[in-house]
Amino acid sequence: MAKSIFAPDVLEGKRVLITGGGTGLGRGVASHLVAHGAEVHLWGRRLSVLEEAAEEASGGRSGRVFVDSVDVRQGDSVDAAMSRIWDEHGPLTSVINNAAGNFIAPTASLSTRAFEAVSSTVMNGSFNTTHAAGRRWIAEGLPGSVLSTLTTWVWTGSAFVVPSAMAKAAVHAMTMSLAVEWARYGIRLNALAPGPIPTDYAWEMLNPTDSSAVGATQPDQIPMGRVGTIEELAALTIFLLSDACDYLTGETIAMDGGQRLAGPGTFAALTKVTDQEWIDIRETSKAASAASKAQRTAG
């Protein structure tokens, strides 16, 4: 595990639910939360996958990771599973809305069911889980923290992943709206918009061709020249779930090596210009400027 700047017990006393915790980013972050003292609950659709993830996340400690088979699209199942956590373990302190579905496809080719499979997992799933935890926190006078895993498409949209972009934008709106509505109860809502971080399944889905020129994940389009790591995502997650940032709410924080800011409308491609080329560019522009001045004087 990479070096951590946090006290080993910074999340002691935290009970954290990660939806979609059996795979991908949720699974990757879980072990770091456990290592910093949290009790972690993983929800997902496949119990065998969740059990494997729990084994990995617990790092040999027993009684620290629990799993339940829950489809977050089903509001009633979410509520029942939330009751099981409350009754059998105690109130959650934090929810990570991480469950997502996504695939790259031309939008005109999508069936209604395809749109719903992706959008309802992200949008309805995040609402169902947030609502089930939030109304319990409010009823019991407890503070809470909600962290949603979004993407930078919430600001830009994205072609070929339209159901995901739409649904994630809706969760971004939920984050800002409930940050205001629930602030007086001590409930914080924030979101993370990570850039590409390799996890097997998402990588395969988002890079569907062998061509390195296709897909949302090429390091050469990222100003920092590399993809992100689970350790970096975990560090920000630990900070956001900790008591160190009680005044932070309503924010969606991008952590993408600057990728979203390096669009084609900017001069991002100039990061490839060498020092010598910059000297040549400067000489060329000085010469052009002198020629223009001379022309104006003559005129």
Ligand code: HXC
């Ligand atoms: C077109 C597709 C399709 C595809 C499925 N469908 N895959 N259509 N292109 N590639 C259609 C099916 O034909 C069906 O419609 C409908 O979608 C539902 O498919 P099911 O398989 O029955 O649904 P379900 O089992 O609920 O699966 C949902 C899923 C699946 C989204 C399709 O991929 C899934 O469960 N994924 C969960 C994990 C995941 O996707 N993680 C990625 C997150 S990455 P019809 O009409 O035929 O019945 C991410 C962004 C990372 O969020 C960003 C990094 C830069």
